[in-house]
Amino acid sequence: DADVTQTPRNRITKTGKRIMLECSQTKGHDRMYWYRQDPGLGLRLIYYSFDVKDINKGEISDGYSVSRQAQAKFSLSLESAIPNQTALYFCATSVLAGGLGSSYNEQFFGPGTRLTVL
């Protein structure tokens, strides 16, 4: 099955460490996204990419960076992790679905990475 995978699934690290979260997809989608989810705050967009040469900041990009190594791979880095970056991180891909006049942006989410920064 075409899928979105994330590694690692769980990570515990210490303040100040550099962390990379990886996302791979076999769906063939051009558009990829990184979100974080915190209790009571919902899903918030960190970065997104519409193709290999396109990187855009989301609403909460400070403290994060990304790399789009290939159409299928989109990595999120925390250069110097801090405790308030403890969260559940999701990668997503999207494709425009539907027909003329009724297209919509369906996003498919990976299984998530639970990151704890001590």
Add this chain to the structure above:
Amino acid sequence: QKEVEQNSGPLSVPEGAIASLNCTYSDRGSQSFFWYRQYSGKSPELIMFIYSNGDKEDGRFTAQLNKASQYVSLLIRDSQPSDSATYLCAVNYFGNEKLTFGTGTRLTIIP
């Protein structure tokens, strides 16, 4: 700031009853609306989308959109324990690939 508001719940509904979930949005430019279901510890999955005023039905699920009042709702008929999850409302504009999510409503179906 474009916002999407949902009651966080928890919303408790007896098995077999209709569960009604509501979502309001602040930006009249919002044009397509999505309902995602998220089981505890799992990733969100799309269950419904709607872009025209009125109702859209898919099995036990009905999405309702009222652009004049800026709200979108999700009705779940014949609620089952397996419907217990958090339901996320999301909105975007045509041509804008980003989604803005609400904080979600936690639904519990009581057997």
